[in-house]
Amino acid sequence: MQIRDSHPIVDGVLDRHRREIGDALPVYRNHVLRCLNYQQLLLGEAVPDVAALAWAVHDLGIWTAGSWDYLDASADLVAGHAAEFGIDDVETARRMVLEHHRLRSVDDRLTETFRIADRIDLTHGLLRRPVTQAEVRAVVAHLPYAGFHAFLARQAARYALTHPTRPMPMVRW
Numbered sequence: 696m697q698i699r700d701s702h703p704i705v706d707g708v709l710d711r712h713r714r715e716i717g718d719a720l721p722v723y724r725n726h727v728l729r730c731l732n733y734q735q736l737l738l739g740e741a742v743p744d745v746a747a748l749a750w751a752v753h754d755l756g757i758w759t760a761g762s763w764d765y766l767d768a769s770a771d772l773v774a775g776h777a778a779e780f781g782i783d784d785v786e787t788a789r790r791m792v793l794e795h796h797r798l799r800s801v802d803d804r805l806t807e808t809f810r811i812a813d814r815i816d817l818t819h820g821l822l823r824r825p826v827t828q829a830e831v832r833a834v835v836a837h838l839p840y841a842g843f844h845a846f847l848a849r850q851a852a853r854y855a856l857t858h859p860t861r862p863m864p865m866v867r868w
Contacts, residue, residue: 696830698732698837704744704780705731708751711776715758722846725838726816727751732834733812736826738804745784746805748776749791753813766793819844 705727709720716723727750734750735742742750756768770792777785791809794801801807815823819840820831 696736696833698834699735700728700837702728702731702742702747702750704747705751707780708748708755708772708776712755712759716755717758719758719846722841722843723754725841726754726843729816729834729838730809730812732838733815733826733831734808736830737808737811743805744780745782745788746791746809748773748780748782749788749795749809752776752788753792753795753809766796816843 705724709716709724709727713720730753731742731747731750734746752769752772754765754769755772756762756765756770759772760768762768770789773788773792774785777783777788782788787803787805790803791806794806795810795813797810801810815826815831820826820828820835823831
């Protein structure tokens with residue numbers, strides 16, 4: 696298994712948002728690239744550029760909108776970057792972003808593998824099938840978590856204090 700530790704679209708988008716992401720850039724970048732690798736394993740082929748763009752922006756609204764309720768803000772970033780990378784299928788990228796925290800499966804293979812890849816990373820590989828534990832370990836060894844889950848816990852706790860009736864607004868049924 697060859698692990699991708701960079702992608703021109705991911706690198707380009709994240710570089711443009713470097714100031715907004717700040718010190719969390721390596722944490723977010725590794726998350727994006729781990730997920731891209733997991734999706735590649737799930738697809739059995741290279742991740743298409745439309746998915747790479749979706750990965751780059753999928754959680755970016757946390758910083759650009761300054762909110763834990765970030766899915767719409769993240770999806771809105773797709774159109775702003777698509778033309779720069781020659782991506783015409785804005786709606787597919789938006790769908791991947793908007794559905795990546797959906798609890799139920801989706802019919803579209805690209806969106807479903809995107810959703811599963813994010814779940815693999817979020818759960819430290821506990822919910823990883825059909826990706827193997829050895830594959831998850833190899834990806835994490837190459838692209839460490841670097842405090843990713845602690846960052847998520849801090850963000851969730853901060854938001855829950857002010858929104859106790861809807862602490863996880865990005866989760867979709």
